[in-house]
Amino acid sequence: MGFKRVVVTGLGALTPIGNTVPEYWNSLINGVSGAAFIKSFDTTLFKTKFACEVKGFDADAYLGRKDARKLDPFVQYALYSTEEAVKDAGLDFSKLDTNRIGVIWGSGIGGLKTFLDEVTNFAKGDGTPRFNPFFIPKMIADIAPGHISIRYGLRGPNFSTVSACASSNNSLIDSFNYIRLGKANMFISGGSEAIINEAGIGGFNAMHALSVRNDDPATASRPFDLDRDGFVAGEGAGTIILEELEHAKARGAKIYAEMMGGGMSADAYHMTAPHPDGLGAANVMRAALEDAGLTPADIDYVNVHGTSTPIGDPQEIKAIQDVFGEDAYRINISSTKSMTGHLLGAAGAVEAIASILALNTGIIPPTINHFTDDPTFDPKINFTFNTAQKRDVRIVQSNGFGFGGHNASVIFKKYEE
Secondary structure (H helix, E strand, C coil), X not given: CCCCCEEEEEEEEEECCECCHHHHHHHHHCCCCCXXXXXXXXXXXXXXXXXXXXXCCCHHHHHCHHHHCCCCHHHHHHHHHHHHHHHHCCCCHHHCCHHHEEEEEECCCCCHHHHHHHHHHHHHCCCCCCCCCCHHHHHCCCHHHHHHHHHHCCCCCEEEECECECHHHHHHHHHHHHHHCCCCCEEEEEEEECCCCHHHHHHHHHCCCECCCCCCHHHCCCCCECCCCCECEECEEEEEEEEEHHHHXXXXXXXXXXXXXXXXXXXXXXXXXXXXXXXXXXXHHHHHHHHHCCCHHHCCEXXXXXXXXXCHHHHHHHHHHHHHHHHHHCCEEECXXXXXXXXXXHHHHHHHHHHHHXXXXXXXXXXXXXXXXXXXXXXXXXXXXXXXXXXXXXXXXXXEEECCCEEXXXXXXXXXX
């Protein structure tokens, strides 16, 4: 029996540059930066004083104050973006077999804000263990898919993928594989992250991973620019509804794209640094192409991991040149992290959404904040600097790489009967 075909039938997003998919996409193609000075805590003593925070999101208004208090922000974000995707897909779960609909969700860290608050309160006390009874169920990374399944009554496979910044790409790949193997009809998949707090910013500062361009936050995320100095922290969520093709057609669903394949690899090199020759990145792109039954000549656009770090950006370009050869000069590449910042475990999902919308619109979102060419990069590569570009887009690839050497890459194609 052959593999079943898997299509995208719904999208949802909560990002630093838009709280719905249309808002997010409009900001992307217009080159809007989501970076600004942090409002959620006092950054006076912090090296980095800015981030890409979600703006205008009121958890109490959305969930009710009582329910919102039981959920870490990363779960609040997950529920919000999923509601948009469910509505977008036109889903009425009362008419579907919910035993064959699952949720696989990615988060690199989970409930960091909850952990920080509870441990801080304990440290301020007299040693008596006064912890909120919701402490553990608010914090654990797998609780987001749990809450999504509870809200919609979905009894199919349900778990979380944790692979740092590759987490939600892994969630998409796992969902894709369950569906094409006939184990489920549909998955709610994606990822969420909420690490813009004292522990998140302080921890990444201690690693020297974050940009410290406090004089100009809006231009701090500079993928592939000579003066890039680290990534900009982001937060939010992205949801993608993946569905078996015949199931989607039977209910008259609109189809955004077909998911063709996914690849996974490990650098097996260093705790945080990528392989210096881009070995893991090259391996994962090749694995995704092989899984999809495609060649480099088939790809039109690569939404790169492109975090704006001095070490990471060159390794990904080395990998692209290794895999694509002369086709590296034909394709567009861009890093939407130049606008959203780095959403860590949610990055793969929100960037997959950007890639899918590029398929649907024929518009490549730009890599903004490019000021100075880095002479180590081949000038013939089209980084889509500063301005969106129009082109025929038939197949897209989106990369995600995480601390620990985790790599995951996904491929989507324009849907054809």
